[in-house]
Amino acid sequence: MRRGDSDDDEGSAPTVAPGTVDDLDDLAAALSGIELASKAPENREGSAADPDTILARALAGIAEDAVSTPPPSTKGDMPRRSPRLKPFPKTPAGTGGMGDGEEWRKPKLVVRYKRENATPATSAANTPEKETPKESFETARESFSEVKEEEGGQEESSPAPVSVATLASRYVVVKPEVDIVKPEDDQIEDEKDQPRSAPSPAIKSHQVHRKPRSKVKTKPRDPRSFAAFREMRREETKAETEADQLASMLEKKVSIAELDTPSRRGGRKAPARAVRSGEDVGVVGLCYSDVMELHEGPAQHFERPARHAATVARMKKDGLEDKCALIAAREATDEELLTCHSREHLAYVADAFDHTSDEAVQGVGDIYWTEHTERCARTAAGSACEAADAVASGTCHRAFAVVRPPGHHAECARAMGFCFYNNTAVAARAALAAHSHVNRVLLLDWDVHHGNGCVSLYFIFIRAIVLTACFVQLSQDPGCPLRRRSGNVRVFTQVRRGFLPRDWRHGRSWNRPRHRVQRQRAVDGEGFNRRRLPRGV
Amino acid sequence: MPWTEKGLTDADYLAAFDLVIDPIAEAFDPDLVIIAAGFDAAEGDPLGGMKVSDQGYALMTERLLQLAGGKCVAALEGGYGLTATASAAASTLGAMLGFATPPLSSRRRPKRSTVETLGKIIDVHKEKWPVLASDEHRSMYRATLEATRVAGKEKN
Numbered sequence A: 001m002r003r004g005d006s007d008d009d010e011g012s013a014p015t016v017a018p019g020t021v022d023d024l025d026d027l028a029a030a031l032s033g034i035e036l037a038s039k040a041p042e043n044r045e046g047s048a049a050d051p052d053t054i055l056a057r058a059l060a061g062i063a064e065d066a067v068s069t070p071p072p073s074t075k076g077d078m079p080r081r082s083p084r085l086k087p088f089p090k091t092p093a094g095t096g097g098m099g100d101g102e103e104w105r106k107p108k109l110v111v112r113y114k115r116e117n118a119t120p121a122t123s124a125a126n127t128p129e130k131e132t133p134k135e136s137f138e139t140a141r142e143s144f145s146e147v148k149e150e151e152g153g154q155e156e157s158s159p160a161p162v163s164v165a166t167l168a169s170r171y172v173v174v175k176p177e178v179d180i181v182k183p184e185d186d187q188i189e190d191e192k193d194q195p196r197s198a199p200s201p202a203i204k205s206h207q208v209h210r211k212p213r214s215k216v217k218t219k220p221r222d223p224r225s226f227a228a229f230r231e232m233r234r235e236e237t238k239a240e241t242e243a244d245q246l247a248s249m250l251e252k253k254v255s256i257a258e259l260d261t262p263s264r265r266g267g268r269k270a271p272a273r274a275v276r277s278g279e280d281v282g283v284v285g286l287c288y289s290d291v292m293e294l295h296e297g298p299a300q301h302f303e304r305p306a307r308h309a310a311t312v313a314r315m316k317k318d319g320l321e322d323k324c325a326l327i328a329a330r331e332a333t334d335e336e337l338l339t340c341h342s343r344e345h346l347a348y349v350a351d352a353f354d355h356t357s358d359e360a361v362q363g364v365g366d367i368y369w370t371e372h373t374e375r376c377a378r379t380a381a382g383s384a385c386e387a388a389d390a391v392a393s394g395t396c397h398r399a400f401a402v403v404r405p406p407g408h409h410a411e412c413a414r415a416m417g418f419c420f421y422n423n424t425a426v427a428a429r430a431a432l433a434a435h436s437h438v439n440r441v442l443l444l445d446w447d448v449h450h451g452n453g454c455v456s457l458y459f460i461f462i463r464a465i466v467l468t469a470c471f472v473q474l475s476q477d478p479g480c481p482l483r484r485r486s487g488n489v490r491v492f493t494q495v496r497r498g499f500l501p502r503d504w505r506h507g508r509s510w511n512r513p514r515h516r517v518q519r520q521r522a523v524d525g526e527g528f529n530r531r532r533l534p535r536g537v
Numbered sequence B: 001m002p003w004t005e006k007g008l009t010d011a012d013y014l015a016a017f018d019l020v021i022d023p024i025a026e027a028f029d030p031d032l033v034i035i036a037a038g039f040d041a042a043e044g045d046p047l048g049g050m051k052v053s054d055q056g057y058a059l060m061t062e063r064l065l066q067l068a069g070g071k072c073v074a075a076l077e078g079g080y081g082l083t084a085t086a087s088a089a090a091s092t093l094g095a096m097l098g099f100a101t102p103p104l105s106s107r108r109r110p111k112r113s114t115v116e117t118l119g120k121i122i123d124v125h126k127e128k129w130p131v132l133a134s135d136e137h138r139s140m141y142r143a144t145l146e147a148t149r150v151a152g153k154e155k156n
Helices: A002-009 A018-039 A041-049 A051-064 A073-077 A100-105 A107-121 A126-130 A133-151 A159-173 A176-197 A223-251 A305-317 A334-338 A343-351 A373-393 A423-434 A452-458 A487-494 A502-506 A512-524 B010-028 B054-065 B082-096 B112-125 B135-155
Strands: A284-287 A325-327 A398-401 A441-445 A464-468 B032-037 B072-076
Touching: A284 A373, A284 B082, A305 B072, A305 B082, A325 A373, A334 A343, A334 A373, A334 A423, A343 A373, A373 A398, A373 A423, A373 B032, A373 B072, A398 B082, A423 A441, A423 A452, A423 B032, A423 B072, A441 B010, B010 B054, B010 B112, B010 B135, B032 B054, B054 B072, B054 B082, B072 B082, B112 B135
Parallel strands: A284 A325, A284 A398, A398 B072, A441 A464, A441 B032, B032 B072
Antiparallel strands: none
C-alpha cells in the first residue's frame, strides 16, 4: 500500500524491465513532444532560428517573475540537450535538485522520470503550473553559466554567443538575478553536503539500477528492531503451523477439541481428546496384569517392572483404561508357544533358574532369571495371544497388551535381549491357527532395535509378513535384513552362534578387504577397539 | 528400516510409513495387524536415542488402523524410559480409542539420509513388491526427496 503510494508520488518506480526501455523511450519522446507543442510551438521553432531573442526572453522572464511559469523556450535553446530530455522532476523542498550534467550522463533515469511525468502531462494544462521555481532556477543557471563562460574571454566564437554576452552583461546588473542565483548556490552546496549524511534523490540517481531509498526501507537498524522482527517472525511461523494443522484437520473432517499436540516437552499433557467424527471405534481391549511385574532383576537393569506399572498407571490417570474393555491376562499354553519355539527352549526357560542357589536373581548380561521368570514370560505371551484372539474373533475391535518381558529378540531356541518368548510372533501364529478367516497377519515392529526374533521366525513363514523398524548398531545387531541384498540370510545365520563365520568376531565379515585391514591392525595392536567385539566372543 | 543415524523424529518415521510400509501393507492386505510396540524410539529413552514424540506414535497407529478394517493388536515390547514409555503407550492407546491427533506440521520434514535409506530399501524390495516400482510411488519418493532438500536449505 505504502509502496504503491510512493511509486505514484515520489516517482520512485522500482525497476524498469529491460525489454520495455525502448518503448518507454519512444513514449516519453512522444509525450515530451506533445508537451512542448502545447506550451509554445513557436518558441521552439524560434530557438533554432535565433537563440539570442530566446535567451533574452528567458532572462527577462526570470527577472520579471521567477516563481511563475518558466520560459518554455529554454528547453529548446540548449544545444547539447536533446528535446526529449527534461530537467529532473520536481523534488520535495530541501532535498536538492537534479544537476543537468548528471541527467545527461544517465539518460535511463530521465526516461524513468519521463514516464512518471507523462501521466500528469496528459492533462496538458497542469504541466506548466506544476513546474516549480527550482526548475526555472536551473534553466536560468544553465543559460547564465554559459553566459559567464562567454564573458571569460571566448569572444572569438560564433556571432550568436557574442550577442548573448551583451545580453547577459545587461542581465547581471538586474537585481533579482542575485536572488535567483543565490539559492541555487546554496542548493549546490547542499547537494555537496548531503550525500555524506543522507543521499538526496539527485545523487541517488547515479545508481540507476538501484531503487531510491524510500521511507519504508530506511528503518533504523538497531538490534532492538531486529529482535522485534524475529519475534514477529516467530509469531508468524507459529500461526502458520497452527493454520497448517487446522487446514489438514478440517480436510480430514476431524472435530477439533484441542489443537495442542500431546508432547512430553511442555508439561505432561494428555493426548488430544477429540474423537474422530463419523467413525465407530468399537470396543478397545486392554490387557495387563500385575503378574508380569514379578520378574524383577538387578536394580539398575533397564528392563524393570516399573515399566509395566508406569504404563498402566499412566493409562489409568489419563482415563483411557475406563474407556477400554479389560481383557484378562492368562499364561500361554504349550501349544501356542510351540508354534514358534522349540520344546527344548521351553524346557530351558522353565529350568534356567537354579532354585538351589541362594541368589534371587541369576544370569549374566542382558538376560536375568528369577523364580517368576517363566511365569511372567508365559503370561506376556499369553496376554498377547488373548488380545489377538479377542480381536480376531470380533470380541474387540482393537486391543493393546501391556506386557513384559518383551519378546521381539527371542528366537526359536534362544532367549536374548531381555526376551524369552516372542510374544507377538506367538500371538500372530495363534491367531492364524485359531481363526480360519485370518489368513494374513501383518506384524510390524517399530522398536528401535532390530527385531531379529520376529524376522527369523517369519523368514520362511509365508502367511505373515514382518516389517521391522530398527536401528542397527553394528556391535549389537550385526545384521539387519534390509541392509543388504542377502540380509535375510545373513540374519538367519548370524544370530545362531553355531553358524557364525569364523571371522565374524572381527566385526564386519561381509566386507573382506576392510576386515583384512582391521585384522592386520589388530595384529599390529593399533586402532583396534576391543569393546567393539560382540559379547561373548 | 536400517536407520543409519540416531536422533530421528516423527517426520522420518512417517516418511518410512509413506514410502515403504503403507504401500507394502496395503498390497499385502492383512486380516490382522499386530504391532510389536517398542517405545524405545521415544524421546527421552535411555537406550533408543531417537526423538519420536507421542504425536508420532499416535499418527503411526492411525496409519496402521487404516489396514485390516482397524483390526489391530499392539503388544508392548521395548521402551526403557518410564515416563516416555508410559506416555507414548498412552497416546497409542488413545489413537486406538479414536482420539484425533493433529497431523504433523508441514514444516517438519524427514532427514535426507532417511529418505535415501528408504530409497535403497525400495530398490531392494521393488522386485517382490511391484507397488514400489509404480510411477506414482516413484514420483512420491521424488517429492519427498525434494522436500528434504528444501528443508536442508532452510537449515543452512
